[in-house]
Amino acid sequence: MDTKILVQSVGLGIAGFVLVMLLMPAYIKFAQKKGWVGIDIHKKEKPKVAEMGGILAIGVYLMLLLVGFLFVGNDDDISTRLLVLVLGVFIAYVVGIVDDFKSLNALAKPGFLLFASIPVIVLETYTPKPIFPFIGETRMTIVYLLLLPFVVAVPGNSMNMLDVLNGSMVGSAIIVVLAMLISLFFLPVSAIHQAILLLGGFTLLGILLGLFYYNRYPARIFNGDTGSLSVGAALGLLAVLGRIEFIILVALIPHIANSFSILGSIKGLRERRQIKERPVIVHENGLLEASSSPKAPLTLTRLILASEPLHENEIVKRIWLLTAVSGILAVFSAAIIGWWTL
């Protein structure tokens, strides 16, 4: 592992954490003044919470990635990948902002997110040879190109669909990034791929830790679609740019399972307002209970709550634990890949 890049990446991560921690209180005041607030429906007091914290956090992420260009200097391979990451996340960021302000329909949101993979295709920063455990490197020239837009759009939408409780998305994303960074110790990826994963990964970890402080239970800020779509898109882009598609796919199993079972149960893409039955019922005492209606969407929260009603923070801890299980499986997959390709 390149120590210089590692130190620079950790530095960007610390800068991201500090900037989000320092700037967020001012942003919360600004959002409240502007009326950018949403009701926290899972609490009995129904408090009004400042919205779209992702605007600040992802803004800081993009800014720090631009600083990263100073570190990589004349290395064209790494700087091109860094540019693709910046452009891809920026596209998801714009889609998120538009969705937060104008509320895109059920097809438009994932549809527009497909565009986040355009920089990868145009600048040819992908390797159509994904690496799998017990198989090694595979050749998927045409299939890979066809699947590429979904490698970015699926994590984006999956993160968005799990951003339903205080800290659920940010906490689980932190676990996914940690699993990704630990996997780097085992994976046989080149120095170029390692550099982009370190720069993009540590910076993302820093801003997520800062955002987590304000988004954890009881939340003082909501991430908004800007936050969740961009974080998911960043993970998808890092998977492609760093050739760790399988690792990210495994680490995101709870998120993908959540969106897959929702889509399966409501039979396709539907806007939130089109879904009549709520998956979860909020009681006066603050407990959340799973709906037993066969028409209610099959969400991960509903699955966790099926056996007994729980408090919001207990459900969130279970989501993190499930993400930790998939994170361990991702690291284990990386270890198998490393051992297999020895």
Added chain:
Amino acid sequence: MKPRNRQFLRLAGLELFVWGSLILLLAAYNLILVPYGMHLTGTEKILADIIRFSIAGIGLVAWLGAWYALTRLILTKGLEDRIQPMKE
């Protein structure tokens, strides 16, 4: 064991199923289907490709179906855990 922990273990089991079966399916595709018809040319090659992709497609749909059925089963089992003490 508390019902909430039992439900959590079921969900963790589902993750293990998704992970393990995904590796098995990818291995089967790469070791059996990819080499199938590789030595052929012309119409025979096209036919082999159609067969290959059809089997892969059916396998994918069957896997997604099994995944969804297991998810439904976990919901049902969880709801049964909640109803059971009330009956007693």
